[in-house]
Amino acid sequence: MTEIKIIKKVLAANDAIAELNLKFFAEKGILTMDIMSSPGSGKTLILEKTIARLKDKYKCGVIEGDVSTTNDSVRLQKLGVEVVQINTDAFGGDCHLEAEWIKDAALNFDLDNLDILFVENVGNLVCPAEFQTGMDFNIVILSTPEGEDKPVKYPLMFRESQVMIINKMDLLPYLDIDVKLMKDNAKKINPELKILSLSAKTEEGFDEWIEWIETEVEKKKVPLRIKVQEKKSD
Amino acid sequence: MTEIKIIKKVLAANDAIAELNLKFFAEKGILTMDIMSSPGSGKTLILEKTIARLKDKYKCGVIEGDVSTTNDSVRLQKLGVEVVQINTDAFGGDCHLEAEWIKDAALNFDLDNLDILFVENVGNLVCPAEFQTGMDFNIVILSTPEGEDKPVKYPLMFRESQVMIINKMDLLPYLDIDVKLMKDNAKKINPELKILSLSAKTEEGFDEWIEWIETEVEKKKVPLRIKVQEKKSD
Numbered sequence: 486m487t488e489i490k491i492i493k494k495v496l497a498a499n500d501a502i503a504e505l506n507l508k509f510f511a512e513k514g515i516l517t518m519d520i521m522s523s524p525g526s527g528k529t530l531i532l533e534k535t536i537a538r539l540k541d542k543y544k545c546g547v548i549e550g551d552v553s554t555t556n557d558s559v560r561l562q563k564l565g566v567e568v569v570q571i572n573t574d575a576f577g578g579d580c581h582l583e584a585e586w587i588k589d590a591a592l593n594f595d596l597d598n599l600d601i602l603f604v605e606n607v608g609n610l611v612c613p614a615e616f617q618t619g620m621d622f623n624i625v626i627l628s629t630p631e632g633e634d635k636p637v638k639y640p641l642m643f644r645e646s647q648v649m650i651i652n653k654m655d656l657l658p659y660l661d662i663d664v665k666l667m668k669d670n671a672k673k674i675n676p677e678l679k680i681l682s683l684s685a686k687t688e689e690g691f692d693e694w695i696e697w698i699e700t701e702v703e704k705k706k707v708p709l710r711i712k713v714q715e716k717k718s719d
Numbered sequence: 720m721t722e723i724k725i726i727k728k729v730l731a732a733n734d735a736i737a738e739l740n741l742k743f744f745a746e747k748g749i750l751t752m753d754i755m756s757s758p759g760s761g762k763t764l765i766l767e768k769t770i771a772r773l774k775d776k777y778k779c780g781v782i783e784g785d786v787s788t789t790n791d792s793v794r795l796q797k798l799g800v801e802v803v804q805i806n807t808d809a810f811g812g813d814c815h816l817e818a819e820w821i822k823d824a825a826l827n828f829d830l831d832n833l834d835i836l837f838v839e840n841v842g843n844l845v846c847p848a849e850f851q852t853g854m855d856f857n858i859v860i861l862s863t864p865e866g867e868d869k870p871v872k873y874p875l876m877f878r879e880s881q882v883m884i885i886n887k888m889d890l891l892p893y894l895d896i897d898v899k900l901m902k903d904n905a906k907k908i909n910p911e912l913k914i915l916s917l918s919a920k921t922e923e924g925f926d927e928w929i930e931w932i933e934t935e936v937e938k939k940k941v942p943l944r945i946k947v948q949e950k951k952s953d
Contacts, residue, residue, distance in 0.1 A: 523757040524844050525865025580845035611814035630864045631759025
């Protein structure tokens with residue numbers, strides 16, 4: 486019982502910091518996204534291709550979460566974007582990122598000149614869904630080889646996400662996968678979920694994803710504040 | 720700090736029960752395996768094909784772990800084997816199985832007539848490696864589309880396993896995957912790891928896996944105890 490109570494306290498503390506993160510990034514006018522999936526679903530390749538398309542128009546930053554290694558950070562830095570790595574093996578090999586680590590990592594960026602902040606969470610379809618990081622959008626990636634039943638078997642992740650990307654559409658001819666059923670399963674868990682199908686490898690379906698980001702980033706821009714010069718009465 | 724201490728206590732308690740499980744199944748002469756992987760790597764299909772090949776020769780049982788649904792149990796029951804389902808959403812959606820749940824679930828089997836007990840863990844490449852269930856072998860499945868870097872990015876799972884199955888070998892022609900590098904990465908983490916490559920779909924490479932199980936199941940058989948009839952002196 487003690488264990489359960491403490492875990493609930495940890496989650497509540499995390500949620501409170503996530504709430505602060507959300508407000509903080511909104512004030513800065515930064516669009517924020519937490520990209521989550523199992524290992525090997527294609528998070529890093531999607532980020533590489535996405536940033537390559539956006540980086541001339543928008544200033545992007547990435548917080549890279551992994552249990553171990555800086556492999557993904559090295560890949561992303563080649564694109565010339567700022568990357569901050571969080572390795573959870575420093576925290577006992579944790580299976581998720583927490584809101585406080587995002588808050589601390591964010592301070593490494595030039596936040597007044599950032600348009601988009603991507604968080605690449607630890608590869609895991611269970612735990613990261615329990616820990617809100619305070620991003621505008623939770624984005625779950627499910628790749629076609631993983632099977633159509635995953636939304637019903639790991640429902641929390643699909644309930645807590647606003648966008649689902651079905652990746653590796655190029656492999657469809659070689660798999661016994663029913664993408665319609667995959668989508669139906671996801672909608673059964675979360676009827677509001679926006680679903681995009683694409684291939685990070687061939688970039689099929691990528692235009693819609695990029696257009697969606699561009700629409701959202703424009704919505705986030707903070708209107709210039711009108712400075713009212715108070716006239717002193719003397 | 721409190722949280723970390725309690726987690727350590729939970730892990731130590733789990734390890735103690737795992738130790739008891741190991742002894743208990745050894746006394747019964749049952750070969751036990753904990754099958755672990757990310758969601759969608761092919762755990763259930765490998766089990767289906769494996770049991771179909773073994774069931775006329777050996778009595779098999781399965782403990783099926785999932786966050787939610789009994790989909791996989793239904794699939795396996797069709798083979799005529801006994802299946803016990805553990806849904807972790809009853810325990811707050813846990814991302815792994817624990818030794819105590821295995822102990823309790825095992826009591827549902829006719830243990831004196833069981834040769835092999837398979838545990839299909841929750842789909843997750845991180846957490847199940849932290850919780851020993853007390854099986855003879857931890858078996859990690861990594862499928863080719865997941866990428867060659869996973870052993871170094873999620874090292875604990877590969878360190879805690881004795882056998883690694885590379886699944887979905889049939890997809891190799893359609894992927895940019897270097898299987899040799901995948902194996903080298905795994906061996907770097909755990910030089911003792913036995914690695915088998917196969918396709919559950921085409922059953923390519925399956926013979927070696929089945930032969931390995933057959934060898935291990937024979938090793939486990941308890942020699943008939945010689946009953947010594949004590950002669951009462953009167």
